Structure formats: C-alpha cells, structure tokens
Amino acid sequence: MTVLRSVLLFVLxxxxxxxxxxxxxxxxxxxxxxLWIGLGVLALGGYGFVATFQPDPxxxxxxxxxxxxxxxxxxxWGVLVDGFRPDRWDLLGAGVCLLGVALIMYAPRS
Structure with a gap:
C-alpha cells in the first residue's frame, strides 16, 4: 500500500x-x-505541498x-496536451528515468 500511495503522490x-x-x-x-500565470504559480506551489506527503522522510x-x-x-503531457510525438530516444530516456525512480524509492534498504 505504501508503494501505491507513493506512486499516486508522484502522479499528483x-x-x-x-x-x-x-x-x-x-x-x-x-x-x-x-490569470494563466497566476494559476500556474498556484499549481507549482501545490506541487511543493504534495511532495511533502511522500512516505519516505x-x-x-x-x-x-x-x-x-x-x-x-x-x-x-506533451503528447496529451500539445500533440508532441516522442521518438524512440525520448521513450528510452523516459524509461531509464523511471527505472531510476524505482531504484531510488523502492529498492530494499536495511
């Protein structure tokens, strides 16, 4: 449950x-x-707040x-909102980054 909570917080x-x-x-x-700029600044502040709820201290x-x-x-986001089409190197890079996330956050520690 902790991993699921952590993943959901990362998505948020x-x-x-x-x-x-x-x-x-x-x-x-x-x-x-x-108005758009102000809403953006509020959302960016929300990001900082959400990050504090991660279970890792x-x-x-x-x-x-x-x-x-x-x-x-x-x-x-670029694909869904702006019509961006990532190439294989974008996708490979993103996969490597997500593997890094998994190692950093969820590797067993003593």
Missing amino acids: AAVAEIGGAWLVWQGVRENRGL NFGRVLAAYGGVFVAGSLL
Missing part, C-alpha cells in the same frame, strides 16, 4: 508541477495573460526520484 505532484509550468508558459509565451531522495517522474510526465 507531476500534474501540479507540469501543469503549473504549462500554465505559466501559456500565459507568457502564448500571451494568455496574468528524505527530501533529497524524494526530489531526486521525482526528477525521473517529471521527465516521463513531461513527455506524456
């Missing part, structure tokens, strides 16, 4: 961070305005592992 954190960054991008680069470990989730999640 990714939606908040990637979504927040996307909103800021849209507000600035696509001239959608201050080590900030460095959680944030290092989240980096891999961010890489894979960013590519997925």
Whole structure:
C-alpha cells in the first residue's frame, strides 16, 4: 500500500508541477495573460505541498526520484496536451528515468 500511495503522490505532484509550468508558459509565451500565470504559480506551489506527503522522510531522495517522474510526465503531457510525438530516444530516456525512480524509492534498504 505504501508503494501505491507513493506512486499516486508522484502522479499528483507531476500534474501540479507540469501543469503549473504549462500554465505559466501559456500565459507568457502564448500571451494568455496574468490569470494563466497566476494559476500556474498556484499549481507549482501545490506541487511543493504534495511532495511533502511522500512516505519516505528524505527530501533529497524524494526530489531526486521525482526528477525521473517529471521527465516521463513531461513527455506524456506533451503528447496529451500539445500533440508532441516522442521518438524512440525520448521513450528510452523516459524509461531509464523511471527505472531510476524505482531504484531510488523502492529498492530494499536495511
């Protein structure tokens, strides 16, 4: 149950961070305005809050592992929201990152 909770928190954190960054991008680069930027900033703050609920107490470990989730999640966001088509190297890189997440967060420790 702890692993499932951790994975769900990583997914929620990714939606908040990637979504927040996307909103800021849209507000600035696509001239959608201050409302989009403000919503993005709030979502980015939400990401920081969600990360604190990870069961592992080590900030460095959680944030290092989240980096891999961010890489894979960013590519997925691009596919779902922006019509991006990753190539095999994008997919391989994301897979390597997710393997790193699994090792960092869920490897047995003494």
